[in-house]
Amino acid sequence: MKAYEIMNILFSMADMSGFENTCDTLKCGQADKEVKKAAVTMFPTVEVIKQAQDWGADLLVVHEPLYYNHMDKHSDDPVEIKKRELLESTDMTVYRYHDHPHIARPDMISVGMFEAIGLDGEYEYEADGLVRYHLKNEITPRELAAHMEEKLNIKHLRIAGSIDTPCKVLSGKFGSPGGVGRELRNDKSEIMLIGEVCEWADCEYARDAAQLGFKKAIIAMGHIPSERDGMKYIAGVLKEKCPDLTVKYFESGEVFQYT
Ligand SMILES: [Fe+2]
Ligand SMILES: [Fe+2]
Structure with missing residues (x-):
């Protein structure tokens, strides 16, 4: 060919x-x-x-x-x-x-990422391409990060926000994404998986949200490991x-x- x-x-x-x-x-x-x-x-x-x-x-x-x-x-x-x-x-x-x-709908990169993470759950697709993954079983960001480091062979993940709160919803913002702040403020979002992250705006929002009792976390993956x-x-x-x-x-x- x-x-x-x-x-x-x-x-x-x-x-x-x-x-x-x-x-x-x-x-x-x-x-x-x-x-x-x-x-x-x-x-x-x-x-x-x-x-x-x-x-x-x-x-x-x-x-x-x-x-x-x-x-x-x-x-x-x-x-x-x-x-x-x-x-x-x-x-x-x-x-x-x-x-x-x-x-492509669904976003092929997001689907590939969630398949590689390999946890039981169901997809939710937004019209703008955002893919959320609703886990069957709760997991804390700390546990999820350990799981992802092993499954995706990532050297170093960073977590901002509520690190030990059990969560069920993962929002995929892989690569260097737009719309992070919007998804962070969405009632549905619990753990956001982000490639490149803005610390002063998004991570600090997640930190304050967690300290005020909200279920919000960011796992910063780095660009390559996230896609x-x-x-x-x-x-x-x-x-x-x-x-x-x-x-x-x-x-x-x-x-x-x-x-
Ligand atoms: Fe990218
Ligand atoms: Fe990309």
Whole structure:
């Protein structure tokens, strides 16, 4: 199959009518490249690009940008130039797959994350794409964080708010989301799972809410750990849709190292 045919299968999973200017475009290489091996990743780090090339990938599908801005405009910054040279030295065609999985209903990244967390419960889907997960059994944020660190292989989770209060509702705000304050103030929300978090506004709200007796907590996951299982899920979807393709997920690793 050609790279653009594979991407069209993935793109067809979301209704993009009314959505202008998607970042999900060809970023490098040829759209009509014949693909036998497809690599999928969360962040196209230098290491991931090298590993995918060594593996023999024809296509690299990435969730996040190559050049640190949403539309992947690149400049004459020396880091960007070197990264571009590295990419162009490979045989890979690179496509972004970011907007479509988030616009799909349900949001494919959120579904992949809740499936990976693997607790019994039921989904609730909001029209704006927010996915809540109603647990069958109560769990405290502290217990949930320990469970997630193990299940999702996350090095370090942080909790703001009511850490030891049993809760049943998880709101997914993965990645670098908007609308955190709105969901935090929603009566339904109990534990919010957030990728990148605003401490002064949202975490302090959760702390005050908890100290005033409200059931509110934020678990700050970090950007990569909060979405990578969504991209692993998409790698699985791609394999299902294109059974003749060899598909492999490449781990970007967490951006922070710990002392
Ligand atoms: Fe993201
Ligand atoms: Fe995302």
